Amino acid sequence: MGRLGVGIIGTGMIGQVHADAARRSGALIIGVSGSSVDSAQAAVEAWASEGRAMQVEEMLSDPVVSVVHLCVPNHLHEAFATRVLEAGKHVVCEKPLSLDLAGARRMTELAGRSGLVAAVPFIYRYHPLVAEARSRTRTGNVGDVRLIHGSYLQDWLSDPAAHNWRVDAARGGASRAFADIGSHWCDVVEWVSGHRLTEVQAMTQTVPRDRIAAGTAQDPTRTEDIACVNFRTDKGAVGTVVVSQVSPGRKNRLWFEISGTESGISFDQEQPEGLWVGSRSGIQTVLRDPAFLSPEAAALPNLPPGHAQGYNDCFAAFVMDVYAAVAGRSEERMPTFSDGVRAAVITDAVLTSAQKNSWVDVQH
Numbered sequence: 001m002g003r004l005g006v007g008i009i010g011t012g013m014i015g016q017v018h019a020d021a022a023r024r025s026g027a028l029i030i031g032v033s034g035s036s037v038d039s040a041q042a043a044v045e046a047w048a049s050e051g052r053a054m055q056v057e058e059m060l061s062d063p064v065v066s067v068v069h070l071c072v073p074n075h076l077h078e079a080f081a082t083r084v085l086e087a088g089k090h091v092v093c094e095k096p097l098s099l100d101l102a103g104a105r106r107m108t109e110l111a112g113r114s115g116l117v118a119a120v121p122f123i124y125r126y127h128p129l130v131a132e133a134r135s136r137t138r139t140g141n142v143g144d145v146r147l148i149h150g151s152y153l154q155d156w157l158s159d160p161a162a163h164n165w166r167v168d169a170a171r172g173g174a175s176r177a178f179a180d181i182g183s184h185w186c187d188v189v190e191w192v193s194g195h196r197l198t199e200v201q202a203m204t205q206t207v208p209r210d211r212i213a214a215g216t217a218q219d220p221t222r223t224e225d226i227a228c229v230n231f232r233t234d235k236g237a238v239g240t241v242v243v244s245q246v247s248p249g250r251k252n253r254l255w256f257e258i259s260g261t262e263s264g265i266s267f268d269q270e271q272p273e274g275l276w277v278g279s280r281s282g283i284q285t286v287l288r289d290p291a292f293l294s295p296e297a298a299a300l301p302n303l304p305p306g307h308a309q310g311y312n313d314c315f316a317a318f319v320m321d322v323y324a325a326v327a328g329r330s331e332e333r334m335p336t337f338s339d340g341v342r343a344a345v346i347t348d349a350v351l352t353s354a355q356k357n358s359w360v361d362v363q364h
Contacts, residue, residue: 003028004323005064007089009056009080010034010071011043014094018069019047020312021319030065031058056080060087067117067326070094074179075171078103081118085110090117090326092319095183096347097340099173104344108337117325119318122187122335122343124254126314128288128297129275131333133258133265134192135294136277143262145193148239150256152185153247157207157225169223175347176223178204181254182243182350183343187335189241189256190342195233197346197362202229202353207246229350252311273308 004027008015011034022029031054034040040053059065060083068084070077070093078098084091091111097104097120111118124130136142156162166172166180173179190196204224227243244250254269257276266276275286289305290298301317303309321334345363353360 004066004326005030005062006067006069007031007033007054007059007062007065008043008048008051008069008071009059010069010094011039012071015043015069015071016047017312017315018071018092018319019043021316022069024316025320025323027067027319027323030054030062033059056083060084060089066090067092067323073165073171074173075099078107081107082110085114085116085118088114088116090322092119092121092322093337093340095120095122095340096173096175096179096344097337098344101341101344101348104337104341108341111337117322118337119322119325120335120337120340120343121315121318122184122191122339123311123314123318124184124188124269125191125333125335126300126317127267127269127272128290128293128300128302128309129272129286130188130192130267131297131300132275132286132293133267135296136263136265137193137258137260139294141263142258142260142265145195145233145235145237145258145260147259148189148193148195148233148237148256149241149259150185150189151242151244151253152181152255153242153250153253154181154245155248155250157245158248167223172223174223175227175351177225177243177245178227178229178350179343179347181245182227182229182241183347185241185243185254185256186346187339187343188254189239189258192256193233193237193258195235195237197231198234199232199359199361200229200346200349200353201231201359202227202350203357204228204351204354224354227350227354229353272310 006022006027029048029051031051032040032043033056067090081093205226207225225246230240257266263279273288290302321331349360349362
């Protein structure tokens, strides 16, 4: 049987990440499509030399292409995903799935009717020590979970001159910081804890800045830079998360702590080789060594202890699961469009709460 053929639509940084993961998962990149022939050709030469520049129509009609990775700005997700699924191709779509909840639901309903694999890269599930945290929480080592808290902090917009398409609500959506990175935090803590957020109380802020955008002296975009969210869960826990893209020095710090009646567990994505575990009788750091991890964590791709694993390794493990699902071997861990809808539901509740300055129920 030949290698799985894939296509990539989008030539930015995340397109390169998808290409690396596809290659590491044993797939063959058939083609790359971009906003122009030149951008597609440049991407092929830089990181997909086995493929060729293709128009989207050509890619969707190519019988060798089985999976299409969508790495385009948010406002293009729904239209492209619809075309991919209607062409009978499996799809991996970046998040958020759509500009709004209604669009995310339409995409998920179409994917369900198609019977095709439709995945969204909530890749932080694939850190072995996140899996270890999940195993310890789900098997009762932590006890009854009382508190879930943490943050996801970046600094790329702390420069007053920083600007790209993500800050444009027309292309990025009504929410930026929370939809972009807060969604990752919520997905991973719900995955680890088994709790679901049921109510939120949110406050958002956009930091004043002078930007040059679209040839104007003032950027009209008012999507949020910061979101502070209190929440309650379906199993009686409370919590809070701070999301920011204007925190100087914080490059990509997804951090969470889960406190139970027996112990607490904490994970920091910028220090992914250690899991903090604490109790009243002592504190330990569990290192990533498959010999001492739970079966769930040890089953993930693991380099020998002391050889650090990170973001690209998680992304490759996610893509391996997607391609296994295409072959008929599904993994519970693999995030699907349903998880993308879940993220959109929470984001919608956060924006509504911030607007109303009140607690808001998170829809089922």
